[in-house]
Amino acid sequence: MELNQLLERITDEIAPLRGAGSVADYIPALARVDPSRFGIAVADLDGGVHGTGDWEIPFSVQSISKVFTLALVLADSDDVLWQRVGREPSGSPFNSLVQLEHERGIPRNPFINAGALIVTDQLISLVGDASTELLALLRAESGNADLRVDDEVAGSEAAHADRNLALTHFMASYGNMRNPVATVLDQYFRQCSIAMSCRDLALAGLFLAAHGLRRDGSSMLTSRQAKRINAIMLTCGTYDAAGEFAYRVGVPGKSGVGGGILAIIPGRCSIAVWSPGLDKRGNSVAGVAALDHFTTLTGWSIF
Ligand code: GLN
Numbered sequence: 001m002e003l004n005q006l007l008e009r010i011t012d013e014i015a016p017l018r019g020a021g022s023v024a025d026y027i028p029a030l031a032r033v034d035p036s037r038f039g040i041a042v043a044d045l046d047g048g049v050h051g052t053g054d055w056e057i058p059f060s061v062q063s064i065s066k067v068f069t070l071a072l073v074l075a076d077s078d079d080v081l082w083q084r085v086g087r088e089p090s091g092s093p094f095n096s097l098v099q100l101e102h103e104r105g106i107p108r109n110p111f112i113n114a115g116a117l118i119v120t121d122q123l124i125s126l127v128g129d130a131s132t133e134l135l136a137l138l139r140a141e142s143g144n145a146d147l148r149v150d151d152e153v154a155g156s157e158a159a160h161a162d163r164n165l166a167l168t169h170f171m172a173s174y175g176n177m178r179n180p181v182a183t184v185l186d187q188y189f190r191q192c193s194i195a196m197s198c199r200d201l202a203l204a205g206l207f208l209a210a211h212g213l214r215r216d217g218s219s220m221l222t223s224r225q226a227k228r229i230n231a232i233m234l235t236c237g238t239y240d241a242a243g244e245f246a247y248r249v250g251v252p253g254k255s256g257v258g259g260g261i262l263a264i265i266p267g268r269c270s271i272a273v274w275s276p277g278l279d280k281r282g283n284s285v286a287g288v289a290a291l292d293h294f295t296t297l298t299g300w301s302i303f
Pocket of ligand 1: 164258
């Protein structure tokens with residue numbers, strides 16, 4: 001079956017799930033998005049990109065940004081970061097505080113909020129303006145020079161930041177923060193508030209399917225580093241539902257509370273899906289279902 005036909009079929013099959021779940025209302029600006037939106041895009045290693053539905057409409061990438069900040073930090077150095085953050089699944093909600101005290105301010109992995117705040121802190125130490133560096137990477141990889149931070153979403157996150165403030169201060173109290181809490185949070189909210197379409201995101205994530213190579217053939221990461229990011233996406237990318245996601249979809253994936261999911265099929269393609277209705281763990285209901293259909297119909301799960 002042609003990829004376009006396959007994507008149309010998946011879009012039809014998930015139609016009853018459009019609008020299922022609930023939008024992320026703890027960030028008020030995200031609660032205004034139409035929950036029945038659905039888009040999917042697939043970028044292949046030859047640079048082709050196919051999509052259906054709302055695949056060219058920008059949405060808030062939220063935690064999907066954490067994949068790219070991690071890539072930027074690991075591209076510089078593998079060692080320092082892993083003294084400050086682990087790489088085990090948390091089994092806890094993405095914004096949970098409970099493990100942090102037991103584990104003395106060292107977050108379980110780079111994809112829960114606490115771990116991502118450490119990665120952003122490290123990126124600030126490396127480059128200063130972390131979110132601008134991230135935006136430059138995403139613009140280059142997606143080929144879309146118009147990508148922007150949505151200042152309304154960033155402001156909304158900053159105005160409702162009690163949990164992320166608590167996480168950051170708590171880690172600072174254990175000496176695991178190099179930059180001022182306010183600076184780290186400002187950069188973190190900006191990175192989460194970048195708006196991208198499924199098309200942009202599938203293209204931007206392609207280096208993870210291409211064993212670390214960018215679309216122009218230059219190296220973003222070594223193949224070993226790309227392998228490792230994919231492994232962390234598989235085990236930690238969908239929080240306390242990572243086991244269920246591996247069971248249903250069977251490829252590395254990273255979700256965000258904007259309703260997007262980036263999924264990587266190493267050696268083949270990168271897939272971005274978007275539908276704002278979330279399940280209780282913060283993953284898109286229709287998005288996970290679409291990826292489940294995709295890997296079932298193509299046989300392209302890694303298992
Ligand atoms: N900006 C969101 C937060 O910090 C990101 C969470 C997510 O997408 N899971 O709460």
